Amino acid sequence: MMLTAYRVEMEKVFSKWRTYIGFIALGALIPIIVIALGIEGQDYLNIITQQFGSQFDFKGKLINGYTVSFIIFAALYVHVPFMITLVAGEVLAGEATSGTYRLILTRPISRATMVTAKYLAVLTYTVSLVFFMAIMSLGLGIPILGTDSLLVIRSETITILSADDLLWRFILAYIYAAMSMVTVASVAFLFSSLVENAIGPIMTTMSIIIGMTIISAIDVPIFDYLRPLFFTNHMNGWKFFFDVPADAESMKYAADWSRIAISGSVLMLHIVGCFVAAQLIIRRKDILT
Amino acid sequence: MPDPAIAIRDLHKSYGSFNAVNGLSLTVEQGDVYGFLGPNGAGKSTTIRMLMTLIRPSSGSIKVFGMDLATHRADILRRIGAIVERPDFYNYLTARKNLELVGRLSGADVSKASVDRVLGIVGLGQRTDSKVKTFSHGMKQRLGIAQALLHNPDLIVLDEPTTGLDPQGMVDIRDLILELSQDHRKTVFLSSHILPEVELTANRMVIINRGKAVIEGSVQDLLNNGRLKVTIETSEVTRAQQLLRESSLGDKLQSVTQGELIIMLERHEIAGVVQLLTSNNIPLSAVTPVRSLEEYFISLTQEVA
Numbered sequence: 068m069m070l071t072a073y074r075v076e077m078e079k080v081f082s083k084w085r086t087y088i089g090f091i092a093l094g095a096l097i098p099i100i101v102i103a104l105g106i107e108g109q110d111y112l113n114i115i116t117q118q119f120g121s122q123f124d125f126k127g128k129l130i131n132g133y134t135v136s137f138i139i140f141a142a143l144y145v146h147v148p149f150m151i152t153l154v155a156g157e158v159l160a161g162e163a164t165s166g167t168y169r170l171i172l173t174r175p176i177s178r179a180t181m182v183t184a185k186y187l188a189v190l191t192y193t194v195s196l197v198f199f200m201a202i203m204s205l206g207l208g209i210p211i212l213g214t215d216s217l218l219v220i221r222s223e224t225i226t227i228l229s230a231d232d233l234l235w236r237f238i239l240a241y242i243y244a245a246m247s248m249v250t251v252a253s254v255a256f257l258f259s260s261l262v263e264n265a266i267g268p269i270m271t272t273m274s275i276i277i278g279m280t281i282i283s284a285i286d287v288p289i290f291d292y293l294r295p296l297f298f299t300n301h302m303n304g305w306k307f308f309f310d311v312p313a314d315a316e317s318m319k320y321a322a323d324w325s326r327i328a329i330s331g332s333v334l335m336l337h338i339v340g341c342f343v344a345a346q347l348i349i350r351r352k353d354i355l356t
Numbered sequence: 357m358p359d360p361a362i363a364i365r366d367l368h369k370s371y372g373s374f375n376a377v378n379g380l381s382l383t384v385e386q387g388d389v390y391g392f393l394g395p396n397g398a399g400k401s402t403t404i405r406m407l408m409t410l411i412r413p414s415s416g417s418i419k420v421f422g423m424d425l426a427t428h429r430a431d432i433l434r435r436i437g438a439i440v441e442r443p444d445f446y447n448y449l450t451a452r453k454n455l456e457l458v459g460r461l462s463g464a465d466v467s468k469a470s471v472d473r474v475l476g477i478v479g480l481g482q483r484t485d486s487k488v489k490t491f492s493h494g495m496k497q498r499l500g501i502a503q504a505l506l507h508n509p510d511l512i513v514l515d516e517p518t519t520g521l522d523p524q525g526m527v528d529i530r531d532l533i534l535e536l537s538q539d540h541r542k543t544v545f546l547s548s549h550i551l552p553e554v555e556l557t558a559n560r561m562v563i564i565n566r567g568k569a570v571i572e573g574s575v576q577d578l579l580n581n582g583r584l585k586v587t588i589e590t591s592e593v594t595r596a597q598q599l600l601r602e603s604s605l606g607d608k609l610q611s612v613t614q615g616e617l618i619i620m621l622e623r624h625e626i627a628g629v630v631q632l633l634t635s636n637n638i639p640l641s642a643v644t645p646v647r648s649l650e651e652y653f654i655s656l657t658q659e660v661a
Contacts, residue, residue, distance in 0.1 A: 075457045082449055166444030170503070173408040173438055174461035175430040354410035 068176050072184035080154065080188045089150030089196045097139060097203040104135045105212050112218075132209030133217045133233050137309070139204040144244065144305070148251040148276055151196065155189045155255035156268035159349065163263035163356045172354055182349045186256060186342055193252045197245040205237060219309045226311055235320065240305040243331065247302035250334045251276065253341035254298070260345040263356050298337045304330030359422030361386045361511050361543040362407070367416035369402050369567075376402040378567035380416070384545055384560070386510075389537045391554030391561030391575065392547040393653070399567035400547045401441055404515050407545075408438050420511065434463060437509035439517055443500030447489035451480055451499055454488060455506055464507035474502040479528060493520035501529065505536075512536060515547045526553075533557045551653050555579055563653060571649070584645040585610070586626060588617045588633070596638045603632060621645075 080086055104111065108130035159182075162168045171181060217233055219226040228236065254275065258268035279299040282290050294300050307323040307330070362384040369377040377399040384390040394400050405411045407418055409429055418425040420432040445454045452471050459466040475484050478498040488496065497520050504512055514533070518526040534557060536542040548554050554561050555575055562572040571578065590596050597612050600619065610618045621629065623645070630643060 071460050075460055078457060079446065166442055167446060169410060169440045170458055171461060172410055173433060175433040176461055353412065
């Protein structure tokens with residue numbers, strides 16, 4: 068029954084125009100960015116390496132497929148949650164708004180099955196969108212611009228990762244990004260279970276992401292206690308796959324694994340918590356719409 | 357004796373201090389077309405929502421085909437097809453796709469032939485591949501009936517099924533209900549606030565008001581063989597009154613006003629009264645029987661309005 072319910076939900080999700088907004092936006096933006104960076108990327112790199120220019124002499128093909136993919140990842144990663152919220156925030160509340168809860172909850176499937184099927188459909192959409200972003204940026208960047216080392220620049224540090232040490236980092240970073248986006252989807256899904264208007268969960272989730280991001284960016288001591296609790300703070304954990312601790316530079320598969328594990332666990336707690344809460348809410352909900 | 361199709365006992369549903377359903381009990385036998393009648397706000401839709409597991413009862417029990425709804429939800433819902441209030445669908449999908457999706461969740465045969473068959477039954481055979489957003493309310497109502505029939509349920513719950521239909525549509529739905537009952541032996545639970553609609557289709561009925569059953573029984577007994585309030589209009593009220601008092605019908609006189617007598621009679625007594633008055637040269641300008649239950653129901657409806 069779960070498989071049937073999942074297929075039904077998938078058909079519903081992928082029959083809606085809004086589901087494709089994210090794919091269309093990424094499908095249009097990524098080629099433009101790849102081409103633009105291919106043409107004028109050196110100027111862009113010159114600006115961001117300006118502070119190191121007097122100390123380092125950069126050699127090699129610095130604008131390559133990996134660099135472009137990394138830039139795209141960092142730039143679009145902030146915006147993808149909004150696309151995901153559009154779908155995840157609507158999936159339960161939309162049934163209430165349109166009155167179709169009455170249609171599906173009077174079927175011989177349990178509410179738990181229905182909620183799980185909907186959640187899996189949201190999960191599928193979310194993961195598909197992240198991997199679409201991965202395939203588009205790496206799939207276009209590498210054939211067009213080739214491969215070489217990646218320069219990761221953080222405030223006063225610079226990490227150079229060789230080309231043969233990058234693919235696994237990107238793969239794991241995208242998997243982590245998928246988990247981050249699933250967290251956003253789960254929060255939107257939870258809000259979607261609470262209300263009967265599809266706009267509410269979309270706006271609330273977006274507001275929370277914006278609010279948490281702003282608070283995280285303001286360097287006030289009182290916020291130091293709050294920041295670790297914000298899932299938005301842990302969503303940036305994908306960058307740890309490109310951080311190599313100084314004492315581990317010679318090791319294979321070196322990355323900041325401890326921070327990845329902590330951030331990953333926080334995200335996972337949010338995912339599980341939101342899903343369980345949504346299940347309990349729908350289970351007890353009187354359908355009055 | 358088979359289990360009742362529906363047995364509701366002492367059902368309550370409260371929202372804070374408001375009792376939407378307040379100790380409702382009723383029994384629907386298998387094969388019945390059961391009229392569930394009540395004015396707007398009487399608790400009909402709340403009861404149907406509890407029957408369809410959309411809301412939880414505060415207390416009481418619902419059994420369907422002998423199974424407790426609280427413990428056999430899936431088994432019961434597999435045997436029920438329903439329209440609950442407005443017929444809402446996924447507007448961005450076609451009629452066929454809507455039926456396929458909900459049908460799959462009910463374990464129905466959703467082959468093209470099967471979907472076409474039910475859409476044909478409700479008169480939507482020409483619009484199978486139209487998106488529901490292009491449908492009128494009446495067409496959605498028909499689609500609602502189609503989804504209720506698709507998985508061939510034993511019990512069909514219809515909540516105000518003729519709302520929004522044109523006169524021909526209403527006749528079609530009534531004919532369909534009778535066909536489902538007579539030819540296919542389905543049990544139909546028909547909720548309505550229109551007494552004639554129930555009278556034309558149901559064999560048994562209950563009237564509910566303020567969440568309680570007011571009266572339950574066969575439609576025949578309740579409407580056709582019940583007492584009638586007969587208004588007799590005549591220019592000789594005093595003489596007519598005297599004649600009735602001298603007969604055995606004097607006790608049944610309810611009121612006398614200028615030009616009008618009101619008397620409570622059984623249907624078979626009306627002819628005798630007319631005979632008595634006309635044979636004594638009392639000129640009658642009108643004799644209007646109003647069924648007491650109908651009057652009662654209208655008074656309930658007006659009370660709510």
